[in-house]
């Protein structure tokens with residue numbers, strides 16, 4: 001179904017004239033998951049996001065759908081079981097986007113987990129998460145560990161463990177959830193739409209004033225229930241509503257950063273998960289991705305501007321020391337860094353606990369004025385969080401508005417573009433499309449990238465390539481225009497950064513030449529969206545500012 005930037009005014013007209021059952025504030029993974037769950041239960045749902053979908057933490061994570069092995073150390077068995085089980089569900093519902101990733105956990109002298117404890121912990125992990133047989137942990141002795149990863153330092157190595165997690169593109173998972181929700185009748189999700197104040201009826205929240213950030217126009221949405229899923233901004237939204245629950249519990253933000261290197265500088269044979277040498281009990285991922293490998297993350301208290309968390313020199317030193325200690329021959333230096341990103345965790349404050357000790361559990365706050373807030377949690381557990389909050393909303397609507405609660409349907413609901421039976425079906429789809437699109441000058445590598453990004457919706461892009469075949473002679477330009485056209489008309493892209501950062505991960509994992517091409521991309525997008533010269537200049541300047549944050 002189309003979800004087009006050209007239809008924004010119609011969406012706004014619908015939002016301001018419909019009486020909604022539920023208004024969701026925040027278009028990250030949490031809000032997107034809630035919108036889909038509620039839509040499938042027959043509720044009329046509106047979702048507003050003040051920037052682009054996934055603009056907040058949901059495009060800046062480690063991009064893993066994982067069981068959170070570290071929570072075993074904190075004895076949080078409930079979380080490990082829930083998110084561990086969810087890995088398989090999230091994979092099954094978006095197979096092209098959530099792919100299995102082999103992980104090596106090296107065991108070193110003086111590390112936080114010895115051989116025996118690692119074996120037990122991973123066994124418990126397999127058991128709690130009901131891991132399928134071929135993905136269960138395998139313990140390795142020292143020679144086998146070194147054979148699996150020759151870059152490891154041999155001196156302190158005792159052995160290792162091989163196990164599996166899942167890798168994803170967090171922002172794409174979010175947009176596919178939004179698109180899937182949008183395909184359900186009576187649901188409207190809008191980006192660049194900021195909640196600025198709440199409206200009340202006799203002291204009870206009954207909707208909100210929203211500003212269309214692109215035009216500055218205000219409009220009103222009325223809703224029987226409002227859920228605040230604004231990530232690290234939930235407290236700011238609670239303040240707007242004078243929510244008394246703020247006096248009891250607030251957020252505690254921590255920052256995590258990632259560094260990106262050329263794959264050739266650290267050519268790992270699989271992802272690795274390892275202790276930091278500082279003895280702070282934290283663990284770090286090194287994850288190969290195409291021509292790159294990224295390393296993260298840190299976990300430090302954060303009190304600065306929530307809109308632009310930055311990577312500091314201390315963050316860089318911490319990660320470089322950790323990676324160079326474990327892989328000493330890599331000798332990674334600051335000058336090797338190709339890109340960075342920093343994200344903020346919306347955790348719930350617990351007195352006396354350090355950043356890395358805080359629970360990742362989600363929690364619901366219910367204000368006496370009716371505002372419902374959900375905070376905490378993880379990308380991996382988004383579906384269960386959504387289920388809990390929509391159960392809560394359903395009960396409220398049942399009591400106050402005679403709504404007939406319906407069961408959650410998301411466990412087996414395949415996301416937009418993800419109708420693949422298994423990995424083999426994805427490969428066959430790629431092979432067929434490579435053959436078909438060859439005549440339009442589309443390279444096999446381009447098809448693979450598109451299918452990994454858009455799944456079966458690649459067909460719409462290929463169709464567009466054929467449509468513009470005679471008008472655009474250069475194959476590379478033709479593919480770029482077709483892809484941009486798709487995201488504008490089917491994924492509500494309204495700004496250049498939406499395309500380069502969140503619909504594609506170009507900014508994170510692209511050749512530096514691609515980044516040099518952003519002024520040209522701004523021109524093409526300007527043509528597709530009828531921008532005038534001054535808008536094109538503004539988009540180029542905005543993109544330059546984004547680049548300064550990431551590189």
Ligand code: FAD
Pocket residue numbers: 025026027028029030031048049050051052053054055056057058059060061062063064065066193194195196229230231232233237254255256257297342343344345346376377378379380381
């Ligand atoms: P967000 O994604 O921040 O979304 C909230 C949205 O609300 C924002 O887009 C914001 O613009 C919007 N908003 C705010 N105020 C308003 C308003 N007034 N009006 C309208 N919209 C508003 N989890 C995993 O499972 N796996 C991982 O590998 C992983 N790695 C991580 C690594 C790091 C460094 C960090 C920081 C987190 C990681 N997490 C991971 C956790 C996970 O990323 C987060 O829990 C999740 O993304 C939070 O999503 P959210 O939707 O709650 O918040």
